[in-house]
Amino acid sequence: MIATDFRRALGQQLRVDSIRVSSEAGSGHPTSSMSAADLMAVLLDGHLRLDYAHPADPHNDHLVFSKGHASPLYYSMLRAAGAIDEDEFRTYRKFGSRLEGHPTPRIPPTDVATGSLGQGLPIGVGLALAGKLLDRLPYRVWVLCGDSEMAEGSIWEAFEHAAHYGLDNLTVIVDVNRLGQTTETMVAWDLDTYAARARAFGWHAITVDGHDVDAIEAAYADAERTTGKPTVLFAKTKKGKGVAAVEDLPGKHGKPLEDPEEAIAELGGRRNLTVSVATPDTSPPVPQFPSGALSMPSWDVGEEVATREAYGEALTALGSGRGDIVALDGEVSNSTHSDLFAKAHPGRYFEMYIAEQQLVAAAVGMQARGWTPFASTFAAFLSRAYDFVRMAAISRADLCLSGSHAGVAIGADGPSQMALEDLAALRAVHGSTVLYPSDANQTAQLVAQMADQPGISYLRTLRGKTPVRTRPDETVRIGGSRLVRSSDQDDVTLIGCGTTVDEAVHAADLLAQDGISARVLDCYSIKPIDTAAVREAGAETRLVLTVEDHWPEGGLGDAVLDALASRSVPVHKLAVREMPTSGTPAELLRAAGIDAESIAATAKKLLAG
């Protein structure tokens, strides 16, 4: 019973501290913190095994606040655990503080940024997959969810995948306080409905009074005993629990309490309880997959190879050379050719089915554990996970993404399968790298470099074959480009990437017939773009013509314009400007005005004009 009393008092302390710190900041979500305080008190005192002094220890449990707006509670736990002191605690939400409005990895042991609801749980699935199948260590992943975020589809992707992979090292705690920002949730306090959903998705589901520390204790113990499937607790709680002025009342979301001193008194005043959080058993050795000699594939100049095939072969070779490489795919592995990796390294391949949010989230979770994930699907469908990619940048994640079947060049499948905005979307992710190789040898070298590139790296690959132009011994580098042809007296520079490099080369042939000399620059690295090469081309030719299989906004053309900003260079962008239809690749390139004949005709017109 001493434990019971301590935990009750700890819960009150976490509430008081959540109120204190949000009042001092003048913003934040104290009531959303207060509902989950008892749940977190019992977790911290008795179940979490996390060495806060050594947050990078691979044996540690992981705690993900999927309801990231409950950051006052999260930081109050850090204070109770001794991970931060009172002075730092009170910097909450202030400029320069590690304690941001929503948690980020700037404050260890936080694995990932949360604050976009419905992401913490699918990322937790990634951590649990890593624990069970990659790290093969007995750590547990705990995820605190809000009930409002149960409406996010990504939550149910996570539920399905966690059960499919039998993740009994994953425990989810849902703080069912029934009140969202403006209204009651659709399910309210109907815990049985939540439990029925979870069970239908293959989980062990427990309903519990989220303010009864003994009941919570029993539920956690039940979760820890459960094997073969993940466990979820649906905890009935009250938002603002313990303070009459806000408890279970609407209109109290996301604002400091009006009278914090009275509220603190009502909760029994300030406390300075500290918790000796259990540390993990560090005896299990940290297993690794073997790393062999790294031997990347290469192809002879003139071969015809689809860059997606080169991706698959390169990734497979990289996986043989490096045990940290893992691959995930959204049930199109025979299209993206991550299937080659799956065959060679089945223990490091993860089938994520048609669930692109979970695909990216799992990769984010795995990289948080030090793995180097490559996640692939059709380029068009990565847009499904754009919020996850955005948040991954805030998580300071190192993530490799590959999108295949990009552009109108896919042909008959039609625009739903064409990515025509991916370069823009990925280029606008903070710290990202955007690559679009035109041949197999470029692809292989870039895949190897992506694995060591910080931040979000994106590789766009092609459905159809392109001729290998890059010699196997040529240097290909992130931030580089390839001068495909040039002379001392070029009239025009054609800048392409991916599929349009071929078109540009053919256009240069056509222009040569008219006595016009065209330089062709292959900007396989769109971000960072090879500013020096672009500027040199701009300085040495009368016209720069960019050609991309992408909408005109935000892609290659905009990157080139950016590189040439403040330079007096006439630049003209060729891109896809009308909605494509079905057709052959050649028909669709022609219709978009990005085929060789269109390029040549435009260059001639502009040079004459």
Next chain:
Amino acid sequence: MIATDFRRALGQQLRVDSIRVSSEAGSGHPTSSMSAADLMAVLLDGHLRLDYAHPADPHNDHLVFSKGHASPLYYSMLRAAGAIDEDEFRTYRKFGSRLEGHPTPRIPPTDVATGSLGQGLPIGVGLALAGKLLDRLPYRVWVLCGDSEMAEGSIWEAFEHAAHYGLDNLTVIVDVNRLGQTTETMVAWDLDTYAARARAFGWHAITVDGHDVDAIEAAYADAERTTGKPTVLFAKTKKGKGVAAVEDLPGKHGKPLEDPEEAIAELGGRRNLTVSVATPDTSPPVPQFPSGALSMPSWDVGEEVATREAYGEALTALGSGRGDIVALDGEVSNSTHSDLFAKAHPGRYFEMYIAEQQLVAAAVGMQARGWTPFASTFAAFLSRAYDFVRMAAISRADLCLSGSHAGVAIGADGPSQMALEDLAALRAVHGSTVLYPSDANQTAQLVAQMADQPGISYLRTLRGKTPVRTRPDETVRIGGSRLVRSSDQDDVTLIGCGTTVDEAVHAADLLAQDGISARVLDCYSIKPIDTAAVREAGAETRLVLTVEDHWPEGGLGDAVLDALASRSVPVHKLAVREMPTSGTPAELLRAAGIDAESIAATAKKLLAG
């Protein structure tokens, strides 16, 4: 029994035609069509009430192929219904044909484009919401889903919302053929698990043999009788049903049959059955909401108003003036201020909770029925629905989106709540309009214009207040800009939008103290940008400095560079270049180098240099 025989034969015809047309095209998904052929035969002959000769009739049922890759089946149905003839049927996937690889609205009565899995059902929820609560007509919405797409979270958003709104006019048919592109689905043929999930989400669920036309008949009749909740049929089917060479075999996804003639013979040869599809009861009058006098709000110059508040007031006024306006929000209506609309027009407001995919999908469904939806949430969270926005453009949807709380100017909540890539992402959507007003009067005028703007229109609004600078009688227009200050001898042009207009004005004051004359241009329309005004500024001043509360890629700066391409204008972009943290708005603007002092300092340095 005649009906039974006819339906069986019709199912075989749909299979034969699916094989024929994909073989002729050389690509497509015949086996995914064959599994659902009996389900669609019974639907077409006896349950669907759709006047194919008058596809725009508001009384028509709606049929959405969420598994859009089963387009051979869809077009085979159109042929059987007499909506297209044999000649057009055989243009499938050819350049210029209306019969694209995945259905689009180019071929009536198709409401929306599908082909990105998991979207047809949530859009169907939007159509059913329109039927029940806006059109108030007895039409039924039928959605054909594949089983692979049940892994998409958006499907479960749709399940939850459809039950919450009691959409008994919605019937979903899931073609459980168990085989995805590369592997078996997670649930395989376990229909009971699917049904348990659906029931836990509040649906009437039926399991059925998807090749037994009488059982299908009974199931549809059951669905039509069911009131108060939507119905889903989980139909056990075989992929490639009826042709031994492909039936229920892996590795047969997405490719024409190897021996189509043999397969057609096995299916009983070609048929030319035609179906007199039932037409709807056209007697119910089409109700409308009242349209009053349109009186948009305005504010006096000098008032301090948040543009999100102006959005809410303008939308409410627009709703009073026009009965076609509807609003939807992702459970942050008191932040976006769509709550004002909800209070004034509760019958036309839809709470979509924390489910942004369903939020946008519902709006897409509603606009397909002729309504004019405005969907709002935090700008950052619209990224969750980016694939839906991309597809909405392919659907030729007219859609108004509003994202609030954009940029580092939100302050303490931290980067997870800041949209810093929204302008780039939305600008790269085909045919989109991207607006970012700096004051309340601009906002009100732009909201009114968005309602009539074709395509996807996006309005970015601010959390904090900005001073009203635009006079109520000034013209504000999509594609326009506002010259905030200028003289005959401006040295530099500062181009801002939204929150940075204020900063630019203050920077101009600072520069004036140093004898530098700065023009300030407010580009509230980022796409289309006011090319004439930008070029005039470029021609008349020595330097153009763009300032945006957004990453440097794809936003205002790139739009300005595009407008100035081929002009000899020195352009410099100021934007957010490092990951923001929490802080006050002023601190974060300063840290990003987009506040008045930073702008002035950069301008001075560049003019001197």
